[in-house]
Amino acid sequence: MKRGIHGRRDHSLVLGHLLLPVAVLLDRPWLFLGGTVLAVGSELRGERQPSWLRRMLRDNFLGMEVRTTFREILLLLLLVRAWPERQLPPAVVLCVSAFVLRRLLRMPSTAVMGRLWRTRKLAVETRNIDAAGLRIGRGPARELGPLAVQVNQVSGFLGITGPLLAAATGEHVLAPAGSGLMLLLAVGWCCYLAPVLLRNRRIAGREEALRHVQKWIDAYRPETMLHFAGTRTSGYQLNMWLETLARLDGRTMILLSNRHTMEELAPTSLPVVCIPVGAELMNLDWSSVKVVFYAANVGASIQTMRLPTARHVFIGHGDSDKLASVNPFSRVYDEIWTAGRAGVDRYAQAQVGVREEALVEVGRPQLGRIQHGPRGGGVRTVLYAPTWESWTEDPGNTSLGVAGEKIVAKLLASPEPLRVLYRPHPFTGLRDRRMAAVDTRIRGLIAQANAKAAAGTSAAPTAGQKAALAELAEVRAELASILGGWRGAKGDSADRTRDCRLTRAQEERVNWLHNRRGELVWSVGRPDEHRLVIGEDYALYDCFNESDALVSDISSVVSDFMASGRPYAITDAAGLGAEEFRLRNTAARAAVILTPDAGGLDALLAALRDPAADELAEQREELKSYLLGPEEPSSMTRFQMALDDLVARRARGRVPRLREPVEASALR
Known part of the structure; x- marks a missing residue:
C-alpha cells in the first residue's frame, strides 16, 4: 500500500512539472495553475516519506528548492506571453518583486532553524541522568522541519496563484493580493520561530555539556560499563543485555557512540550516556571504570579500549557457528565470555590468535525466560x-x-x-x-x-x-x-x-x-x-x-x-x-x-x-x-561471578585467569 501511495505522489510530481512548460508554450494560465496544484500538492504529501525519485532528484541538484525556483521562472515566462506588448501592469511587476522579498525573508527563518538545530543537538545525550545543569528549555515540535517545508510551499503557491489568476481573468488586483498573502505567511513564520529561539538561547554548549557529564561521572563513579556502537537497526544487540546488566552488583552504565542507537534503546533504569565524538569521549576521566563490556566488534570500540585501567570483555550478542563468532579482532580483548564449552572450542579450532586463558564460560543469562520441554496443547x-x-x-x-x-x-x-x-x-x-x-x-x-482458512468461518471473537x-x-x-x-x-x-x-x-x-x-x-x-x-x-x-x-x-x-x-x-x-x-x-x-x-x-x-x-x-x-553450559548454577550467577573474579584479579594487578574451569560448587 505504501509503495502505491508513494508511486502516485511521484506521478503527480512529474506530471505537474511536465504540464508547466506545456502551459507556457500554449499560453494557458489555467493549465499552468493545474500543473502547479499537482506539483505543490505532491511536494506537501511526499515530504514526510521521501521516495527514491525525490532522493534521485535531490542528488542531481534538482531538490525541492530548485523545483520551486523552476516553477517561479516558468511563471514569469507565462506572464510575459500573457502581455505580448511586454507592458506588464504595475501589479504584476510588484508580485515579481514579492518573490525576491520572500526569498530574503527566508534567510532569517533559515538562520533561526539552523541555530535551533545546532543548539539542541547537544554534545552529549543522556538517559536517567539529572540534566538540570544543561538548562534545556522546551523545544520546538518534532514537526517543525516538515512544517517549514509546508510553509515555504504554500507561500510559494499563493505567490504564483495571484499572477496566474490576474493573467487568466484580466483582474490585475489579484496579483498583489496573492503576493500579499505570500509575504504575510512568510512574516508570520518568522514571528512564530522567534520565541522558540529565545526559549533555547541558554542551553549549555559543547564544553559546558561535557563538564556536566564529567561532574556526573565523578559523583556516580561507574564500575562496570557496556560500550556500544553500531549501524542503524543494530540496537537489538545492545537491548538484549540491558536486563542482565541492570541485575549486576555495583554501579553499571551504558556508553553509546551513535545518536541513532538512542532512538532504538529499549527502556532501562541504567544511566546512559551518548558521546558521538571519539576525541571528546576520551577527554573524559573514566578511571573509576573497572570492566568494559562489548556486544559487537566495531571500529568505535577502540575509543574505550584505550582505557588502560579497565579490563575489556567481549560478550557478543549470541553464540553461533558463523564466522563473526570467531572474528580475529576478538584477540584485542582481555577476555571473551562465551555461553558454553562450544564457544571455547570454536575459537581454538579457528586459530585466530585468541588466547585460551582469555575464554570464559558464563552461560546466557537472557535464556531464563525460555520454557524447557514440550509446549503442551494447541495447534x-x-x-x-x-x-x-x-x-x-x-x-x-x-x-x-x-x-x-x-x-x-x-x-x-x-x-x-x-x-x-x-x-x-x-x-x-x-x-x-x-x-x-x-x-x-x-x-x-x-x-x-x-x-483461505478464514473463508466461510465466523470472524466474531x-x-x-x-x-x-x-x-x-x-x-x-x-x-x-x-x-x-x-x-x-x-x-x-x-x-x-x-x-x-x-x-x-x-x-x-x-x-x-x-x-x-x-x-x-x-x-x-x-x-x-x-x-x-x-x-x-x-x-x-x-x-x-x-x-x-x-x-x-x-x-x-x-x-x-x-x-x-x-x-x-x-x-x-x-x-x-x-x-x-x-x-x-x-x-x-x-x-x-x-x-x-x-x-x-x-x-x-x-x-x-x-x-x-x-x-x-x-x-x-x-x-x-x-x-x-550447565543449568546449575544459573547463568546469571556465573555471569556475576565471572565479573567479580575479573575485578578481583584486576585489583591484584593480575589479568590472566587460570585455565581450569571454576567448579560449580564454588559458584553457589
Missing part, C-alpha cells in the same frame, strides 16, 4: 526464523533465497493442522535486495493462507478473545503511560535528555507488562492463524515458547532455541551434504538437516507428531549443555 506450531544474507557472498549464509519460499509453502501445505510463524532477520535485504523480494513473497504466502483484547489494550495503555516520556513522541533528543527517567521499580513493571503483552497477543485471533512475528508485540523468546519446532540457519537463534530442548531444523543452503554440514557447524549436530529444496521437513514434522519418532532428543540435551 502444532513451527517457527521459521532465517538469518540475513550477511556482508559476504557465501551461499550458505541464509536459507531465505534458496529455500525460504519452499519451506514456508511446504509447511502451509501440511495435511494436518499446523501453524506457521515467520520471523525474518531485521537486516534482511540490507545488502541483497533479492532477499527483500523473497521476504515480501513469503509474507504474501502467509496472508493468502490465512485468507470468542468471549476469551474479547477478554484478552480488553486486557491487551489496558497493558498497552499502561506501557504508553510509563514510557511516553522515554520515547519522546512530542519532543526531540534534547527533551528526552532532560525528561527520560526510569526507576528500577518502573523498569521491573515495564518488563512484567512486556511479558504479559507477549502472552496476550497469542490469545487473540484464530488458534491456527499463521503469523508474521515482527514488531514489539512479538519478542523472540515468546515466539520460542509458542513454537513446537524451529527452522532456521546457522545463527545464534538456533543456539538460543536449544534452551527449549525442542526439535529444530537447519538448512544446508550451500548444499554441503548432511555429514559435512554437521562436521562444520556444531549447532547442526542435533538438528534435522534440510536440503536447498526444503527436503527433510517431513522428518521434523514426524518428530512433532510422535515423540517416539524424535530420534535426536537425547543428542539435543547433550548439545544444549555443550552450547549453553
Whole structure:
C-alpha cells in the first residue's frame, strides 16, 4: 500500500512539472495553475516519506528548492506571453518583486532553524541522568522541519496563484493580493520561530555539556560499563543485555557512540550516556571504570579500549557457528565470555590468535525466560526464523533465497493442522535486495493462507478473545503511560535528555507488562492463524515458547532455541551434504538437516507428531549443555561471578585467569 501511495505522489510530481512548460508554450494560465496544484500538492504529501525519485532528484541538484525556483521562472515566462506588448501592469511587476522579498525573508527563518538545530543537538545525550545543569528549555515540535517545508510551499503557491489568476481573468488586483498573502505567511513564520529561539538561547554548549557529564561521572563513579556502537537497526544487540546488566552488583552504565542507537534503546533504569565524538569521549576521566563490556566488534570500540585501567570483555550478542563468532579482532580483548564449552572450542579450532586463558564460560543469562520441554496443547506450531544474507557472498549464509519460499509453502501445505510463524532477520535485504523480494513473497504466502482458512468461518471473537483484547489494550495503555516520556513522541533528543527517567521499580513493571503483552497477543485471533512475528508485540523468546519446532540457519537463534530442548531444523543452503554440514557447524549436530529444496521437513514434522519418532532428543540435551553450559548454577550467577573474579584479579594487578574451569560448587 505504501509503495502505491508513494508511486502516485511521484506521478503527480512529474506530471505537474511536465504540464508547466506545456502551459507556457500554449499560453494557458489555467493549465499552468493545474500543473502547479499537482506539483505543490505532491511536494506537501511526499515530504514526510521521501521516495527514491525525490532522493534521485535531490542528488542531481534538482531538490525541492530548485523545483520551486523552476516553477517561479516558468511563471514569469507565462506572464510575459500573457502581455505580448511586454507592458506588464504595475501589479504584476510588484508580485515579481514579492518573490525576491520572500526569498530574503527566508534567510532569517533559515538562520533561526539552523541555530535551533545546532543548539539542541547537544554534545552529549543522556538517559536517567539529572540534566538540570544543561538548562534545556522546551523545544520546538518534532514537526517543525516538515512544517517549514509546508510553509515555504504554500507561500510559494499563493505567490504564483495571484499572477496566474490576474493573467487568466484580466483582474490585475489579484496579483498583489496573492503576493500579499505570500509575504504575510512568510512574516508570520518568522514571528512564530522567534520565541522558540529565545526559549533555547541558554542551553549549555559543547564544553559546558561535557563538564556536566564529567561532574556526573565523578559523583556516580561507574564500575562496570557496556560500550556500544553500531549501524542503524543494530540496537537489538545492545537491548538484549540491558536486563542482565541492570541485575549486576555495583554501579553499571551504558556508553553509546551513535545518536541513532538512542532512538532504538529499549527502556532501562541504567544511566546512559551518548558521546558521538571519539576525541571528546576520551577527554573524559573514566578511571573509576573497572570492566568494559562489548556486544559487537566495531571500529568505535577502540575509543574505550584505550582505557588502560579497565579490563575489556567481549560478550557478543549470541553464540553461533558463523564466522563473526570467531572474528580475529576478538584477540584485542582481555577476555571473551562465551555461553558454553562450544564457544571455547570454536575459537581454538579457528586459530585466530585468541588466547585460551582469555575464554570464559558464563552461560546466557537472557535464556531464563525460555520454557524447557514440550509446549503442551494447541495447534502444532513451527517457527521459521532465517538469518540475513550477511556482508559476504557465501551461499550458505541464509536459507531465505534458496529455500525460504519452499519451506514456508511446504509447511502451509501440511495435511494436518499446523501453524506457521515467520520471523525474518531485521537486516534482511540490507545488502541483497533479492532477499527483500523473497521476504515480501513469503509474507504474501502467509496472508493468502490465512485468507483461505478464514473463508466461510465466523470472524466474531470468542468471549476469551474479547477478554484478552480488553486486557491487551489496558497493558498497552499502561506501557504508553510509563514510557511516553522515554520515547519522546512530542519532543526531540534534547527533551528526552532532560525528561527520560526510569526507576528500577518502573523498569521491573515495564518488563512484567512486556511479558504479559507477549502472552496476550497469542490469545487473540484464530488458534491456527499463521503469523508474521515482527514488531514489539512479538519478542523472540515468546515466539520460542509458542513454537513446537524451529527452522532456521546457522545463527545464534538456533543456539538460543536449544534452551527449549525442542526439535529444530537447519538448512544446508550451500548444499554441503548432511555429514559435512554437521562436521562444520556444531549447532547442526542435533538438528534435522534440510536440503536447498526444503527436503527433510517431513522428518521434523514426524518428530512433532510422535515423540517416539524424535530420534535426536537425547543428542539435543547433550548439545544444549555443550552450547549453553550447565543449568546449575544459573547463568546469571556465573555471569556475576565471572565479573567479580575479573575485578578481583584486576585489583591484584593480575589479568590472566587460570585455565581450569571454576567448579560449580564454588559458584553457589
